[in-house]
Amino acid sequence: MDKKIDLHQLLLAYLFDFDNLQNLYKLSVIVLFLIFLLLALSPIIMSKFRKSVIKSLLLSDTIFIFSIIAFILASRWPCFLPPAMWNPDESQMIAGAMKLMKDPVFWRSVDGTTSGPLNYYPLLTSALLGLKLESASARMVGLFLIIISSVCLFYSLRYIYGNVTARLSVIPVVTTVAFMTFYNYVQYTSEQVSIAILSLALLMVCKLYSNSLIFNKKSIFFLGFILGLVPFAKLQAVPIALSISLITLHILWVKRHSINQFLGNFYAFLLGSVLFPALTMLYIIVFSLQDVFWRSYIWQNLYFANAVKESPAFLSRLYGVFGPTNTRVLFAMTVIFFLLSLPFLIHRFYSHLVYCSYEKPPNEIVRFKKGTKKSKHGSDTSIFFLYSFIILTTSIYSVMKPGRLYCWEHYNLLMIFPAGFLIGVLVGEFFKVYKYSGINLPKFNLYRVMAIIIVIMIISSTVQLFLHVKGENHHISSRNKFTENHINPVSLTILKYVSQDESMAIWGWAPEMYVDTGIIPATRDIICQWQMFPNPQQQYYIRRFTNDLLKSEARVFIDATDFTFARLGPSFGVYNRQDLEVSPDVAIILKKYYILVDDIQGFKIYVKHS
Numbered sequence: 001m002d003k004k005i006d007l008h009q010l011l012l013a014y015l016f017d018f019d020n021l022q023n024l025y026k027l028s029v030i031v032l033f034l035i036f037l038l039l040a041l042s043p044i045i046m047s048k049f050r051k052s053v054i055k056s057l058l059l060s061d062t063i064f065i066f067s068i069i070a071f072i073l074a075s076r077w078p079c080f081l082p083p084a085m086w087n088p089d090e091s092q093m094i095a096g097a098m099k100l101m102k103d104p105v106f107w108r109s110v111d112g113t114t115s116g117p118l119n120y121y122p123l124l125t126s127a128l129l130g131l132k133l134e135s136a137s138a139r140m141v142g143l144f145l146i147i148i149s150s151v152c153l154f155y156s157l158r159y160i161y162g163n164v165t166a167r168l169s170v171i172p173v174v175t176t177v178a179f180m181t182f183y184n185y186v187q188y189t190s191e192q193v194s195i196a197i198l199s200l201a202l203l204m205v206c207k208l209y210s211n212s213l214i215f216n217k218k219s220i221f222f223l224g225f226i227l228g229l230v231p232f233a234k235l236q237a238v239p240i241a242l243s244i245s246l247i248t249l250h251i252l253w254v255k256r257h258s259i260n261q262f263l264g265n266f267y268a269f270l271l272g273s274v275l276f277p278a279l280t281m282l283y284i285i286v287f288s289l290q291d292v293f294w295r296s297y298i299w300q301n302l303y304f305a306n307a308v309k310e311s312p313a314f315l316s317r318l319y320g321v322f323g324p325t326n327t328r329v330l331f332a333m334t335v336i337f338f339l340l341s342l343p344f345l346i347h348r349f350y351s352h353l354v355y356c357s358y359e360k361p362p363n364e365i366v367r368f369k370k371g372t373k374k375s376k377h378g379s380d381t382s383i384f385f386l387y388s389f390i391i392l393t394t395s396i397y398s399v400m401k402p403g404r405l406y407c408w409e410h411y412n413l414l415m416i417f418p419a420g421f422l423i424g425v426l427v428g429e430f431f432k433v434y435k436y437s438g439i440n441l442p443k444f445n446l447y448r449v450m451a452i453i454i455v456i457m458i459i460s461s462t463v464q465l466f467l468h469v470k471g472e473n474h475h476i477s478s479r480n481k482f483t484e485n486h487i488n489p490v491s492l493t494i495l496k497y498v499s500q501d502e503s504m505a506i507w508g509w510a511p512e513m514y515v516d517t518g519i520i521p522a523t524r525d526i527i528c529q530w531q532m533f534p535n536p537q538q539q540y541y542i543r544r545f546t547n548d549l550l551k552s553e554a555r556v557f558i559d560a561t562d563f564t565f566a567r568l569g570p571s572f573g574v575y576n577r578q579d580l581e582v583s584p585d586v587a588i589i590l591k592k593y594y595i596l597v598d599d600i601q602g603f604k605i606y607v608k609h610s
Helices: 007-015 021-048 053-058 061-080 088-102 121-128 135-161 163-169 171-178 192-209 217-227 235-254 259-286 290-305 314-321 325-350 383-400 405-411 413-436 446-469 479-484 489-494 512-517 538-552 561-567 584-593
Strands: 503-507 556-559 594-600 603-608
Touching: 007 061, 007 135, 007 479, 021 053, 021 061, 021 163, 021 171, 021 446, 061 135, 061 171, 088 121, 088 135, 088 512, 121 135, 135 163, 135 171, 135 192, 135 413, 163 171, 163 413, 163 446, 171 325, 171 413, 171 446, 192 217, 192 235, 192 383, 192 413, 217 235, 217 259, 235 259, 235 290, 235 383, 235 413, 259 290, 290 538, 325 413, 325 446, 383 413, 405 413, 413 446, 489 512, 489 594, 489 603, 503 512, 503 538, 538 584, 561 603, 584 594
Parallel strands: 503 556
Antiparallel strands: 556 603, 594 603
16 A cells, blocks of 8 residues: 655655744735735726736636635645644544545444534545645645635625625635634634535525526536535534525525426426435445434434533623634624615615616626616625525524534634625625615715725735734744654554554544554544433443444554543533443453553553453
């Protein structure tokens, strides 16, 4: 078997003695930020210039997309440097992907707890590229998904409002994701796949509204298929997918030419929506996983979502939605734009002074002519305020529903692109009210509105840039320490007793041990969350763990009980410590087949008898 490239170690080795890396990093971020900002503003700046090669380059969508990619990559690459010992969710998914390389049948080889199979399989793409499954390669996949979502947001707004609004409105979102440093945001998380799927679906909805797809049942079918993927990435994102589905059906109804046309489109969308769930059910039946799927993915997740009986006060939970500093500017901008836009949105909904006809000039938003009657399939986009508000509201609900403040940090990722979409809709409607409605408001015309919006965008993004580059990047300054201590003492001790072609079982919450050592998990439970903590199905999970342990004949067994409770403690809702003795069956297996060989830093290491 070919040796995989360890991207994490390759980066650390290459950068170990790199002189002036901090200054080069800051310079590259500043330059690419300015290029991105220039291209974002170029449709406004170049509007009065004659056609030229420079103007064509500045207005090129391809070049703008490349500027987004380059800017995000240049800002975020230092997050690849730390080892896989942050939020254990990342290590859990990496270890699960390692197991899938050996046995690709999800729920038989891996139980993702709150994550579905679609959060795990994308990590295998790094293996296909010749990279080892570890922290840096996982974060590379996650960042790629975020970039896809950013590009989808741009094109979503472009289809509805044109180039000016789209470029201007993605500034706060792209700046936010580029300057993220908080570990719960930049590691590979269970939200990133869902975000990419939902962003692609939203793009197709906007294209559908622009009439490009209305008679294309294949595209409507594909839109349904995309939304049908969401439940198998993260159940928490299903409310957002449902809101987009209802919006799709509303568009199909409003734009119908006949009932028969609507029914045809509806059946195409419905068939697409159920195709992947149906194929998954067939897969589950073929591999006899019905009981596991129902009990561990459906029933247990419903229990988890409703397990908190005494949630924090509503205002505390709502404040928690604003999350760490990395996203507060974006969410604050969303609130500000929403409040400032209310009078104009009321006008857009209720004004009878203006009627519109459809005329779509190139690279611009839909124009309105005064005094003409609105057609049945007119180009009025004011409904998108309602659409975007519904999507953001369901996103907030998905974040707040579990009632766990400690989880909201990475749950907040689900709100970033809905917030950006709402900002884009509000900006687009501003422009329509003042430029295309034919209403004359001399004291507050389009140019002043545009100037205010541009100033807000520039100031907020520049402030974020300043805060990002004013000090040293912690990940870069710590790179030598990461290189020297890339494998912790516990992992080095474990590697004395087990080889790469054997397996290891861990009782507790320490999935980074699998990633550090490269040893395949012996059981489908990468973490023993439900085996250790009291819940209605605890005995079911213990029996399953025991059966997997016996079948695997794991070479090493790690009792990480002390480490687990030191890591989680009362803040995680774990108040009553339950050691390994809570499971007599597992204790019997240990006594019969394993011997204790080491006890280090809260880890008891057992090795199987020869």
